[in-house]
Amino acid sequence: MKCDVAIVGGGPGGLAAAIEVVSRGRSCVVLERHSGPVDKACGEGLMPPGLAALRSWDVPIPPAETGRFTAIRWVQEDGRYVEAALPAPGGLGVRRLALHQALGARARAAGADVREGCTVRSLVQHGERAELDTDAGAITARLIVAADGLHSPLRKAAGLEDEPGGPRRFGLRQHFALAPWGERVEVHFAEGLEAYVTPAGARRVGIAFLWEDGQVPGPISFDAMLARFPRLKEQLGSAPADSRAIGAGPLQQNVHAAVRGRLVLLGDAAGYVDAITGEGLTLAFDQAKVLGRLLPAALDEPRELQAYQTASRRAFASYARLASSLVALARRPALRRAALNRLIANPSLFAFALRHLTKPRR
Numbered sequence: 001m002k003c004d005v006a007i008v009g010g011g012p013g014g015l016a017a018a019i020e021v022v023s024r025g026r027s028c029v030v031l032e033r034h035s036g037p038v039d040k041a042c043g044e045g046l047m048p049p050g051l052a053a054l055r056s057w058d059v060p061i062p063p064a065e066t067g068r069f070t071a072i073r074w075v076q077e078d079g080r081y082v083e084a085a086l087p088a089p090g091g092l093g094v095r096r097l098a099l100h101q102a103l104g105a106r107a108r109a110a111g112a113d114v115r116e117g118c119t120v121r122s123l124v125q126h127g128e129r130a131e132l133d134t135d136a137g138a139i140t141a142r143l144i145v146a147a148d149g150l151h152s153p154l155r156k157a158a159g160l161e162d163e164p165g166g167p168r169r170f171g172l173r174q175h176f177a178l179a180p181w182g183e184r185v186e187v188h189f190a191e192g193l194e195a196y197v198t199p200a201g202a203r204r205v206g207i208a209f210l211w212e213d214g215q216v217p218g219p220i221s222f223d224a225m226l227a228r229f230p231r232l233k234e235q236l237g238s239a240p241a242d243s244r245a246i247g248a249g250p251l252q253q254n255v256h257a258a259v260r261g262r263l264v265l266l267g268d269a270a271g272y273v274d275a276i277t278g279e280g281l282t283l284a285f286d287q288a289k290v291l292g293r294l295l296p297a298a299l300d301e302p303r304e305l306q307a308y309q310t311a312s313r314r315a316f317a318s319y320a321r322l323a324s325s326l327v328a329l330a331r332r333p334a335l336r337r338a339a340l341n342r343l344i345a346n347p348s349l350f351a352f353a354l355r356h357l358t359k360p361r362r
């Protein structure tokens with residue numbers, strides 16, 4: 001099979017890239033090794049820039065699978081908190097399965113060839129083209145997009161990854177069937193552990209824990225971590241689980257380039273620091289937009305992809321500075337308490353920081 005662009009990985013980032021490619025009149029195939037919508041341990045919150053990108057692609061999601069949030073709240077161990085409003089229209093919590101399904105339907109309707117249950121075994125570049133060896137046969141494309149996740153096999157095979165230098169952090173997420181208790185994302189802090197609460201449906205709340213390896217006493221389980229947050233556990237009450245607990249990690253993944261020849265890294269495959277800022281989907285959507293703007297020139301001349309490399313590096317550097325700072329703060333409970341106490345006393349500082357985080361990228 002021959003096409004203009006082959007995308008390896010059919011998650012939200014890969015499907016967003018497919019929508020961009022076909023909207024530019026180019027042929028595209030998406031290769032996903034799993035079948036059906038793929039669940040993943042993520043906070044499922046779309047900050048305003050990511051939500052704007054999703055709306056630009058006209059991707060309808062059933063309202064029952066979403067939860068609006070208009071503010072972010074950080075909660076100290078003693079229950080005191082600081083809260084700030086997001087820029088209008090706010091953000092959206094979206095059940096990942098519903099987001100995956102909606103993006104997949106939109107990509108197919110736009111003309112992308114989405115193939116599930118298709119494993120990619122290798123990639124070889126030959127000057128003006130690249131060839132993928134898959135269990136569905138050989139696929140030749142003028143551009144390959146690796147959107148194959150946090151531990152991207154294509155990134156590793158291309159020699160684009162570096163050893164992570166920061167702490168090994170992990171995540172664990174589960175949903176509960178009850179109406180969200182507020183239009184906000186909450187971040188609850190405990191020593192060595194954070195809990196992220198996101199409205200993810202009309203009657204669904206998602207809770208994700210993040211922690212550093214060795215800093216949380218065993219057993220490593222959702223219930224054990226929830227017990228560290230008695231106020232949060234009380235709010236959940238007897239609500240039944242709405243999903244199974246899913247983990248992810250180590251989270252930090254370093255790359256020294258997002259482009260090699262006709263191979264482009266996108267989403268988590270292009271590098272990751274931590275889920276602490278909630279920007280993962282936004283970064284992937286930004287990259288899909290940049291890639292779309294570079295077509296068709298990049299198909300004929302891969303050097304045009306330098307603009308993608310530059311844009312990705314700039315966006316990642318901004319995200320990495322913030323994420324690394326917040327992780328460093330979370331690792332030092334006394335310093336984190338002092339910093340959060342200052343924000344509680346001066347909420348305008350928190351509002352300023354939130355406006356910086358959610359401002360549109362150029």
